[in-house]
Amino acid sequence: MAPILGIYASSNYQRITPDNGAMFPIAMATVNNTSTSTITFSSIPQTYKHLELRMSYNNLTGLDNMKMILNGSTGPAWWHLLYGDGSSAAGSNSNVSSSQIFGIQFGRSDTHQYAGVVSIPDYTSTTKNKTVKYYGGVDNSSSGGVWVTSNIFTTTSAITSITLSPTAYNFTPGTIMSLYGIKG
Numbered sequence: 001m002a003p004i005l006g007i008y009a010s011s012n013y014q015r016i017t018p019d020n021g022a023m024f025p026i027a028m029a030t031v032n033n034t035s036t037s038t039i040t041f042s043s044i045p046q047t048y049k050h051l052e053l054r055m056s057y058n059n060l061t062g063l064d065n066m067k068m069i070l071n072g073s074t075g076p077a078w079w080h081l082l083y084g085d086g087s088s089a090a091g092s093n094s095n096v097s098s099s100q101i102f103g104i105q106f107g108r109s110d111t112h113q114y115a116g117v118v119s120i121p122d123y124t125s126t127t128k129n130k131t132v133k134y135y136g137g138v139d140n141s142s143s144g145g146v147w148v149t150s151n152i153f154t155t156t157s158a159i160t161s162i163t164l165s166p167t168a169y170n171f172t173p174g175t176i177m178s179l180y181g182i183k184g
Contacts, residue, residue, distance in 0.1 A: 019183040023052060026179045031057075035170035041179045042161040046124045049184025051159070053118040055136070057175040068118075069163040070130060070153055077153045085145040114138045116147070123159040130155055 029039045044051070068077075081092045116136025122128055130153040137146040164177070 022183050023180040024048070024183070026051075026181050028176070028178045030177075031171050031173050031175040033173060035172050037170050038163055038165040039171060039175075039177055040161060040163040041177075044123075044160050044162070044179070045181065046158055046160075048124075048181030049122070050182040051118075051120040051123045051162075052180045052182055053120070053162070054178045054180070055114070055116045055118070055176070057114050057171055057177070065167045067165050067167050068132065068151070068153075069165075070155055070159050071157055071161055072163070073153075073155055073157075075154055077151055079149055079151040082148045083145060085143065120159065126156055126158055128156060129153060130159060 026044065027041050029041070031039075041053075076095065078095050079093065083090045083092075114136060116134055119133045121131060123130065132151040132153065134147065134149045134151075138144050162179070165171075
């Protein structure tokens with residue numbers, strides 16, 4: 001069978017390698033016995049195209065927001081939020097000048113279990129502001145909700161560390177966060 005010359009000869013042809021789009025584990029944080037106020041991923045390798053953070057967490061009491069700090073900087077950040085709970089929907093946005101609120105809320109009681117995925121595209125770029133997308137939800141037997149947020153952090157530095165913390169409470173035992181690199 002003859003090759004399809006138009007595809008192979010095209011300057012737009014990109015060879016697909018087995019690793020393109022594959023996820024590779026970088027680090028995992030688990031809260032075991034005592035609560036903690038922060039989880040930090042540091043020395044993030046610069047060998048991937050995108051980062052993905054997968055989270056499963058709970059919170060003892062109260063409604064709380066998540067804070068994300070990139071490279072230790074507390075510079076400005078903006079976020080947009082969509083939320084739904086099966087019977088109503090809401091939206092919000094904010095310019096957070098110094099604390100980089102991530103735009104997700106979690107908490108209320110120790111019976112709530114939360115899960116979410118954070119995507120950070122082009123984290124090694126030094127010419128783009130960093131954008132972050134979050135998809136997550138909560139299950140509490142009789143109620144629940146889902147969140148979709150987008151954030152922009154005004155930094156063009158390559159991301160080498162990520163610190164996450166609730167704004168009012170702590171991460172409790174059972175919290176698991178896993179950081180993955182995605183090949184491009």
